[in-house]
Amino acid sequence: MSSSSMLRRRIGWGASSLMAAVAMVGWGTAAASVPQSYVALQVPAPAGGFVVGTSTEVHASVLGTGMPFLPNMQVTFTDNGTCFDSMYPLNVDESDVRATWTPTTPGIHTLTVTQGGGSATQTVTVAAAPAGTKVPTPSTPGCGGSGSAGSGSFGS
Known part of the structure; x- marks a missing residue:
């Protein structure tokens, strides 16, 4: 040659x-910038309403990437500013990501989902647990920055 x-x-x-x-x-x-209007949050009340110690599945519609672990695509769920879960959506288009939330204190809770520059919030009122109910200890799975991979597709 x-x-x-x-x-x-x-x-x-x-x-x-x-x-x-x-x-x-x-x-x-x-x-790098997820539109504010693209991030949506739904916090369906469990049977019996929001009560300390009763878990519910929080749903967020966010932008997917098809390429996991881009820092600006991480989805973070917070309760009154404290992270309770985070993940990366894996679908290319819109993704429905879900996290389990268990309130540990009664009162007003503002739940927020954030992705890039977009966020959505929903405020709920949590009732005290019945007497004798064991109240769970708060935990922060996946909130240290590494997160876990999200799964599922919108509407599934």
């Missing part, structure tokens, strides 16, 4: 690599 052929091939590889890098940076920039 001649040196000019090798030079052209190396230039071609370099150009291809540069184009791929530019495309990834552009894609990452486009995904």
